[in-house]
Amino acid sequence: MQNLTETFYRQMQTIRRVEETLLKLFSQGKIRGTVHTCLGQEATAVGVINALDRQRDVIFSNHRAHGHFIAYGDDVAGLIAEVAGKSSGVCGGLGGTQHLHQRNFYTNGIQGGIVPVATGAAAAEKRKGSGAITVVFLGDGTMGEGVVYESFNIAALWNLPILFVVDNNQYAQTTPVIRAQAGRLQDRAVPFGIKTGVVAAEDYDVFSVYQAARRAVTYVRDQSAPYYLLLNSYRLGPHSKGDDHRDESEIARHWQNDPLARLAEQLPPARRQAIDAAIEQRLQTILTAIFAPASPLNAAH
Numbered sequence: 001m002q003n004l005t006e007t008f009y010r011q012m013q014t015i016r017r018v019e020e021t022l023l024k025l026f027s028q029g030k031i032r033g034t035v036h037t038c039l040g041q042e043a044t045a046v047g048v049i050n051a052l053d054r055q056r057d058v059i060f061s062n063h064r065a066h067g068h069f070i071a072y073g074d075d076v077a078g079l080i081a082e083v084a085g086k087s088s089g090v091c092g093g094l095g096g097t098q099h100l101h102q103r104n105f106y107t108n109g110i111q112g113g114i115v116p117v118a119t120g121a122a123a124a125e126k127r128k129g130s131g132a133i134t135v136v137f138l139g140d141g142t143m144g145e146g147v148v149y150e151s152f153n154i155a156a157l158w159n160l161p162i163l164f165v166v167d168n169n170q171y172a173q174t175t176p177v178i179r180a181q182a183g184r185l186q187d188r189a190v191p192f193g194i195k196t197g198v199v200a201a202e203d204y205d206v207f208s209v210y211q212a213a214r215r216a217v218t219y220v221r222d223q224s225a226p227y228y229l230l231l232n233s234y235r236l237g238p239h240s241k242g243d244d245h246r247d248e249s250e251i252a253r254h255w256q257n258d259p260l261a262r263l264a265e266q267l268p269p270a271r272r273q274a275i276d277a278a279i280e281q282r283l284q285t286i287l288t289a290i291f292a293p294a295s296p297l298n299a300a301h
């Protein structure tokens, strides 16, 4: 358990520090475009992706993808260089923050658009008999896209091995979930006969997510059937860059309950400091290389 705590902490803290760094680079004008961070939601990335078989399972992520990407392959240098438009980025600097691809990992920022694509990938893996499952990450706001329900229908009808993970961070850009979604998100897949699991807001931490994801992954793989996992998290950072119109006291209250800080408390202080120091050193080395004058932008920029 201690080892798992350390592993999860290292991954979550790496994601946190990389994304804080990206926001800083953005404010300094060193990166352009947009940056959606998953501050406060790192447990979703780490808990779900550690429950997968990274060698064969297929992952589709969305606009808020950095955490999923790091949890998948730990390619911090490839990610930061990509967001900075450098040739050394994981997609040669042409994809940027919302178009990451590495092995079986794909992202796209069109809300809902990845869901039928992921469903098709699950159908392909089933046909091949690879034993791979597909996981697709969606936000609460994306549950307003009709194509999501078309995907639920076909996944249930064809018994496709796909895990739909809804990360309900309570907001879609500026719109609170209660102003956008009628009924309960946990009931959305039930009419399709899709098995559902939920992590409640008060239980949201990396171990709850990991356990719920392991149950879900086992079910999808063993039954070759879809599963809907609803995780109730909270977005601690802005939607993207610096745009945040939420009540400051609400955000402050949630920072008091930061899942990463709670996990850090479970480690002996010396271990935690050693992990933090190693992450900082790694980050500095990577940043120095990426922003060295000799590190070229992709020629298309």
Ligand SMILES: Cc1ncc(C[n+]2csc(CCOP(=O)(O)OP(=O)(O)O)c2C)c(N)n1
Pocket (backbone or CB within 6 Å): 063, 064, 109, 110, 111, 112, 138, 139, 140, 141, 142, 143, 169, 171, 172, 173, 235, 239
């Ligand atoms: C089809 C489409 N419409 C609108 C947008 C612009 N957009 C980007 S993120 C976002 C909000 C998404 O909210 P949610 O699904 O809850 O995900 P979160 O940002 O909270 O992770 C919107 C509307 C988009 N990317 N794609």
Ligand SMILES: [Mg+2]
Pocket (backbone or CB within 6 Å): 139, 140, 141, 167, 168, 169, 170, 171, 172, 173
């Ligand atoms: Mg949301």
